[in-house]
Amino acid sequence: MRSTARLLGQLELAATRYAGSLHIPECIPSTSYSSISTCAAAWEISNCGCVNNTSSSSSSSSSTASSSSCSSISLQQRRLSSTQASAAPMQQPAAALQPSMLDLEATRRLQEMLAYDAARQAAAAAAAAAAAQPKPRRRINIADVPQFQLPSKSKQPASPVHQPAVDWQQIVEQVRRSGQLVTGEQMLTDTFRRKHTYLRISLTERCNLRCTYCMPADGVELTPSQELLAPAEVERLAKLFVKAGVQKIRLTGGEPTVRKDLQEIVARLNTLKPLGLQTIAMTSNGIALGRQLPGLVEAGLSLNGLNISLDSLKAERFERMTRRRGHARVLQSIQQAVDMGFDPVKVNVVLQRGVNDDEVADFVELTRQQPINVRFIEYMPFDGNVWSTQKMVPYREVMARIAERFPEGLQRHQDPAGEVAKNFSLPGFKGSVSFVTSMSHAFCGDCNRLRLLADGALKVCLFGANEVSLRDAVRGGASDGELAAVISAAVDRKKAAHAGMEVLAVTQNRPMITIGG
Template identity: 35%
Template sequence: MLTDKFGRNINYLRLAIVDRCNLRCTYCMPEKGLSWIKQKDLMTDEEMLRICSVFTEMGVNKIRITGGEPFVRKNSIELIQNISQLDGLTDLSITTNGLLTEQYIPQLKKYGIKSVNLSLDTLDKERFLRITRRNSFDKVMKTLYSLLQNDIKVKINTVVMEGENMEDIIPLVMLAKDLPVDVRFIEEMPFNGGDTDISLKWNFTQIYSYIKECFPEIQKVDDPKSSTSYNYKIPGFTGDVGIIAAYTRSFCGDCNRVRITPSGILRTCLYEGSGVNLKDEIRAGKTDEELKNIIINSIHNKSKDGWEAQKLSLTESQIHQSMATIGG
């Protein structure tokens, strides 16, 4: 097992396969988009597969495919298929915005994808257009129901933004009444690709208090080990509700994850400003054993929590980088 200096076992890799996205969500990037990573600086399919193979040989058994939007990448479904066949991998999942996903659902099921995180910040078409700057609400909802019909577990990820989508919190909670979905509300983070500061009003405590006012019978349930969300059950509801303290970072104590950016940088924390570039190491001719030693050293120096990581290495200019660049 990969272990950091705090004794935390690292068994979860978040792999961003592309930085591009077909939405322009206000909390992630400017309306004009970003300065996309040049093709030559992106990892190839072979490089990503090799990195994943090295990690699974070292005890990583869970990989989540992220982006940008994963399905924007050409041949992404073939890459997912190849990753799904790695020895030692027991949990392969995907985070997507749902616009291009529906066509691949039969294949995802065939490749053993049992869980999909679906980004959905509102149930109102007009607000969806305002937040994402794209008129694609119906596509996302179609994907949601298609995933459920194919018995793929869905976690809905909602970023809570003051002045944008507070009206959607309760309607989104109500989705879990009859549908087997986990609706998870996420504190807004500063990674918006611009220079706009965020409001901290809608933090974990405020979100929970708001939900409890409408559902006073809400009950805390046990959180799985290394869970990023605080999880709740409302009596009579089919699905569950969760809150992710992404900015206040109160879940770092038993962190089990690292991430690879689309350009191949290993980041041991979302709030880390730098990291070793495994893609460059591969192109420099490093063997698998040499890669493993690089990974072991990086993980050993993983910060205690997101606050320490930010203090040590995240510069002011990096605070507003986009999640699409970091890897969602």
């Protein structure tokens, strides 16, 4: 009886499934092995019941069991028939199904299952075959790689908006109404009593290198040539500053050697030395410097005022950092400057962690036998150079590395007033080592610098966004006295110090190449 009851349960499940009353989730195929097994079990029970109901047995106990089984089967069949009379297509109890019908149904479902499995295996095999096929190599257009993109007039980023610190027209009108003029000393002294005696003049925004920390990967919007300061305008403004007390002028860029009238500008500035100008200096990347250096010296370039940028002593790394070739030419320019008597030849090195900071000791070695001043400059944030505190190497860390390699120790120099670098030398070395610590140890309290950009904007702080256009004032007809008043008003707005590193990193400013190195 217990065995019969278990078989009846299987029969009920099979009959209910075929009657359509058992829900099968969509994610489970209806042609599963379990369904077919249940159908086969139902057929066996049905067949067994019919045989026991029609055949006689010599044993009375067997007849009683068979009669009881058939009675139970009939009762179960009637219950299912009464509750699911409307279910189609099955219209009679499962026990009444012929074995041939169940065999056909089981065979059909088995075939569906096998077809489903075969299709799935074929799809998997096709996917594996496609993955195994070698992919065609795609040619890369180097112009599409961001770090190799050059500035183009057809696709240039929008230039940032620079809010003027001073409305030069308003200042000129006030001077014309009042007749009050500013003196030279007043023009160059700010509200914190800092007197500015050092003027940096950027001559161009163009450059023959694409240094990652200076020029954004997508280039910059270049100022049209007619909007750059002409040689006569450079001379006039420089004369105004020199007469007010500026003693040193440095020419920068971009790269100043790409400007064809560079030698003329140096010669014009040289005429200001009787007025108090002491030094005409220049910063160059050295690529095209060698062939121009003799003419620049003849025009008046000071032999103590040459800086050459070189961020790596390894040619491959140099090309990666500058996105250009020319490492050998830079080294030749440095040696040529030494041979021509420049003393010292200053080599600017912008250190970046994980990029070139492993070359500190090698750069220091340059100062052993030659009058070279290696200047380690802390990495500074400007528009488009992807600055981060993790990339910056503080000068104290650099000093510690030098002390490990050179146990004789660095000896501190007596720095002149307004000097932005911390200067050292090693015993027995002809050259020296300096640290420009704009980020970790700012020198704002002693800052004596002003910047005149290539487009004629006066920038009183390297990290300040406010500017005033002296070019527009000159071309607008302002007199020297009125220009002095405009300059004085801009200098008065210079802050006591620039913001911290995190603030500078998110402050809108020009890219370094348009400010001047």
